[in-house]
């Protein structure tokens with residue numbers, strides 16, 4: 001029998017997966033439990049802007065068990081019960097502050113909420129989703145204190161490495177702000193995550209691919225990738241209907257081909273958490289919905305890597 005090749009992250013999987021990362025760190029499965037702590041967003045409340053990012057419709061992203069009317073503790077306990085029904089052996093959980101901008105409050109409030117989450121039995125850490133322009137020194141120092149004793153990730157919405165794209169999607173910050181926040185966060189010993197969307201207005205395929213080299217140079221630990229999806233009743237859906245050619249709505253096959261090329265150029269040190277979004281079809285404009293769960297896309301992607309004899313970082317040093 002031929003022995004399976006093992007990659008530098010220590011497994012035969014062809015990319016550096018989150019489950020392998022958790023196995024290395026904690027010896028087994030770790031489940032994220034989403035929390036909606038009722039934060040707002042400076043890009044919606046007028047501090048940075050009012051309309052929000054053109055694709056934003058946060059209602060599409062919250063699981064049913066988490067609504068801000070419930071205390072954080074209750075949301076996490078219910079989330080843990082929900083996950084335990086699916087995975088009976090799940091015993092380690094991360095509180096995932098997911099909705100809106102989860103560092104957008106004074107440090108006392110943040111400390112109280114993060115503390116509350118970490119006090120729930122089984123919770124071993126935090127994942128804090130935020131904008132790169134919403135982490136000042138006080139917030140980062142507070143989170144760094146938690147990171148001394150717990151597993152803590154700050155997950156930044158980077159979305160694109162190109163300032164002209166960030167302007168077009170009304171992010172309200174530039175790429176330099178993302179790069180600075182990521183470097184500062186990593187410098188304080190906090191794990192860093194980044195979120196990127198593929199298909200944003202007027203970005204060519206080559207430009208999207210070239211981001212692999214740019215991101216590879218940052219001290220990012222985790223990455224999440226999403227294909228652009230046009231959610232109903234967003235500014236994006238109006239723009240898309242007016243000039244669809246400005247956007248790339250990948251077919252599944254095109255997206256898999258694209259991902260192979262992208263991931264080959266990506267630093268193999270970085271853990272890839274997610275390759276595709278899975279907004280329910282009822283939220284989407286008819287075009288561009290695949291009707292596939294992200295785990296189904298992942299299986300298809302791994303098959304594609306296998307067929308191509310490709311892997312994460314195969315062309316990292318060439319890019």
Ligand code: SF4
Pocket residue numbers: 041042043044051052053055056057058099100101131157
């Ligand atoms: S930063 Fe997030 S919550 Fe705020 S407008 Fe953009 S997508 Fe929506």
